[in-house]
Amino acid sequence: MIEQAANQGFETLDQIRWDLWMAAAAIGLLFFGVVMVYSASGGERDTEQYLITQVQWAGLALLAMAVLMRVDYHFYSRPAFVYGFFLVCVVLLIAVFFSPARNGAHRWIIIRQRSWGQPSELAKMALVVFLAWFLNQRHGQGVLHRFAETVIPAAVITGVLAALIIKEPDLGTTAMLGLIFVVMLFVAGVPMRHLLKFVPVVLIAGYYFVGRVPWRWERIIAFLDPESDPRNKSYQVVQSLIAVGSGGVHGAGLGQGKQKLLYLPEAQSDFIFAVVAEELGLIGTVTVVLVFAFLLWRGLRACHRAPDRFGYLLAFGLTAMIISQAFFNISVVLSLAPTKGIPLPFISAGGSSLVVTLAAVGILLNISEWGRARPKITVK
Numbered sequence: 001m002i003e004q005a006a007n008q009g010f011e012t013l014d015q016i017r018w019d020l021w022m023a024a025a026a027i028g029l030l031f032f033g034v035v036m037v038y039s040a041s042g043g044e045r046d047t048e049q050y051l052i053t054q055v056q057w058a059g060l061a062l063l064a065m066a067v068l069m070r071v072d073y074h075f076y077s078r079p080a081f082v083y084g085f086f087l088v089c090v091v092l093l094i095a096v097f098f099s100p101a102r103n104g105a106h107r108w109i110i111i112r113q114r115s116w117g118q119p120s121e122l123a124k125m126a127l128v129v130f131l132a133w134f135l136n137q138r139h140g141q142g143v144l145h146r147f148a149e150t151v152i153p154a155a156v157i158t159g160v161l162a163a164l165i166i167k168e169p170d171l172g173t174t175a176m177l178g179l180i181f182v183v184m185l186f187v188a189g190v191p192m193r194h195l196l197k198f199v200p201v202v203l204i205a206g207y208y209f210v211g212r213v214p215w216r217w218e219r220i221i222a223f224l225d226p227e228s229d230p231r232n233k234s235y236q237v238v239q240s241l242i243a244v245g246s247g248g249v250h251g252a253g254l255g256q257g258k259q260k261l262l263y264l265p266e267a268q269s270d271f272i273f274a275v276v277a278e279e280l281g282l283i284g285t286v287t288v289v290l291v292f293a294f295l296l297w298r299g300l301r302a303c304h305r306a307p308d309r310f311g312y313l314l315a316f317g318l319t320a321m322i323i324s325q326a327f328f329n330i331s332v333v334l335s336l337a338p339t340k341g342i343p344l345p346f347i348s349a350g351g352s353s354l355v356v357t358l359a360a361v362g363i364l365l366n367i368s369e370w371g372r373a374r375p376k377i378t379v380k
Contacts, residue, residue, distance in 0.1 A: 018069060018365050018368075018369055019298060019302065019364075019365050019368045019369060021294075021298060022295065022298040022299070022302070022361065022364065022365060022368065023065075023069075023361070023365060025291055025294050025295050025298065026065070026295065026346065026357075026358065026361045027062070028291065029288075029291055029292075029295075029345075029346035029347060030058055030061065030062070030346050030354070030358065031058075032288075032346075032347065033054070033058075033272075033344075033346050033347035033348065033354075034051070034054050034055060034058055035254070036272055036275060036276060036347055037050055037051065037054045037268050037272065037347075037348075037349045038050065038051040038054070039254060039255045039257070039260070039275065039279060040257075040260050040267045040268040040272050040275040040349075041260075041267070041268040041349070042255065042257075042260055042261065050268060050349060053349075053351070054349055054354075056351075057350075057351035057354045057355065058354060060351070060354075060355055061351075061354045061355045061357070061358035061359070062358060064355050064358055064359040064362060065358040065359060065361050065362035065365075066362065067362065068359050068362030068363050068366065069361075069362040069363075069365040069366050069369075070366070071362075071363075071366060072366065072370070073310075073311055073314060073363055073366045073367050073370065074310070074311075076129050076132075076133070076314065076363075077132075077133050077136070077310050079133075081129075082129060082130055082133045082134075085126045085129055085130075086126050086130055086157065088122075088126075089119060089122055089123045089126040089161065090160065090161070090164065092109065092119035092122065093119045093120065093123060093161070093164040093165065094164065095109060095119070096108060096109060096119060096168060097167075097168075099111075102115075105168050105169060105170065106168050107120060107168045107170055115351075117351060117352045117355075118350070118352035118353070119352075120165045120168070120170055120173045120352075121173075121352040121353050121355075121356045122352070122356055123161045123164075123165065123173075123177070124173070124176060124177065124180065124321050124356070125318070125321070125356055125359065125360060126161070127157070127158060127161055127177055127180055127181070128180060128184070128314065128317035128318055128321055129314065129317075130157055131154060131157075131158075131180070131181070131184045131185070131188075131313070131317060132184070132310055132313035132314040132317055133310065134150075134153070134154055134157075135150070135154070135184065135185065135188040135190075135313055136308075136309050136310040136313060138150045139188065139189070139309060144188065144189055144190060145189070145190065145191055145194075147194045147197070150185075150190060151185065151190060151194045151195075151197075154181065154185060155181070155198070158177055158178070158180075158181045161177055162174045162177050162178065165177065166209060170341075171209060171210070171216065171340065172328075172340040172341055172342045173342070175340075176321070176324065176325060176328075176342070178202070179320070179324055180317060180320060180321060180324075182195055182198075183316075183317075183320050183324075184313060184316065184317045184320070187313065187316050188313055218233045219233070219338045219339050219340070220338050221233065222234040222237055222338075222339065223237070223335065223337070223338040223339065226238050226241065226335055235265075236264070236265050236266075236271070236339055237332075237335050237339055239259055239263050239264040239265070239274075240259075240264060240271050240274040240333050240334075240335070241334075241335055242259060242263075243257065243259035243260075243264055243271075243274040243275065243277060243278040244274055244277040244278065244285075244333065244334065246258075246259070246278055247277040247278040247279065247280070247281040247282065247284075247285075248281050248282065249281050249282045249283060250281045250282075250283060251277070251278060251279045251280040251281030251282075251283070251284055252278055252279055252281075253279060254279050254280065255279065256279060257275055257278040257279040258278070259274065259275070259278055260275050260278075266341070268348070268349040269341075269343055269348045269349045269350055270329070270332070270341045270342065270343060270344075270348065271332075271333055272344055272347055272348050272349070273285065273288070273329060273330055273333040273344055273347070274333045276288060276347075277333075288347070289330070292323060292326045292327075292345075295319075295322065295323065296319065296323045298364075298368070299315065299316075299318070299319030299322070299323070299364055300316070300319060301368065302315045302319075302364050302365075302367050302368035302371065303315035303316045303319060303367075305367075305368055305371030305372060306367050306370070306371050307370055307371050311367045311370065311371070314363065314367065315363075315364055315367045315368075318360040318363060318364055319364065321360060322345050322357055322360060322361075325342055325343075325344075325345055326344060326345050328340075328342050329342050329343065329344040329345075329348070330344070345357045346358075
């Protein structure tokens, strides 16, 4: 496919202008996140270490974006890469079970007491790449609408990754994989009747992994009635709402928040949006939401400018991966969804999420600019 594109007389990558608006929005959120992580960790003893670690990961994330924006996205459509990427993720997801547990979960590769990443973050991107390639192949073969030949194989690959991640346990990332699966198949043109066949599977899985797990079911109860047990089961969501409400319109000022002083758990990671609300107020939170909305627009723009179906599906999947995670994180902070540990892209503390998110932006930049440099191929 790369050779075919070259034969059509398209411009070389050296002649392409990058989508500076998308890059600026992503880098802006990245640096804003570094500042907020430093501020949100003010209640911890090792505040400086949080800052140093976040800056290091931010540098690696920027490097990943800079490299991948220069890599022709058609490279990811090679079967060797698709299956190799998937197998690497499977191996890493298995390797986490041989690392020490943290907070009762095996989610990180830990070597010599140091975390080297969370493979589940990489698995989301691997799933997007596989589905984009696989659905593009099935469309070319004219069997996209067949349940047995398209939906079942895609569900098996998704299920392998989901099974390993739910075992860690990590229900939030598992749900993200399911969302990516449904959205990408729907956008690719798979009939809705085929997707509806998974509703019983989702209901059974929900009962088994939520209804029969006491601490997860308690989170559902806390979500439905946060005031039922504000000192125990509902403590985190109540403290989050206090932080959001106390910010008002203008906020208490950067670094002046009180809830991060050991009142709000995970203030620098999963609940950093609450710190933004308390310190920067409604103005700050609306600005963050608008920047994510802007990234959504630029991502969909890259999707529709893609010169082929693979680029279309890949851009849509990566955009959905980033924006859906941001939407879910903000919903949890505002008590619009049950509490679950999902980081806010670009902003939350955590290296794996940061690197994968900026890497995804790098790929989106490449797809967008290939689309600008050559004729648009209509995706039906």
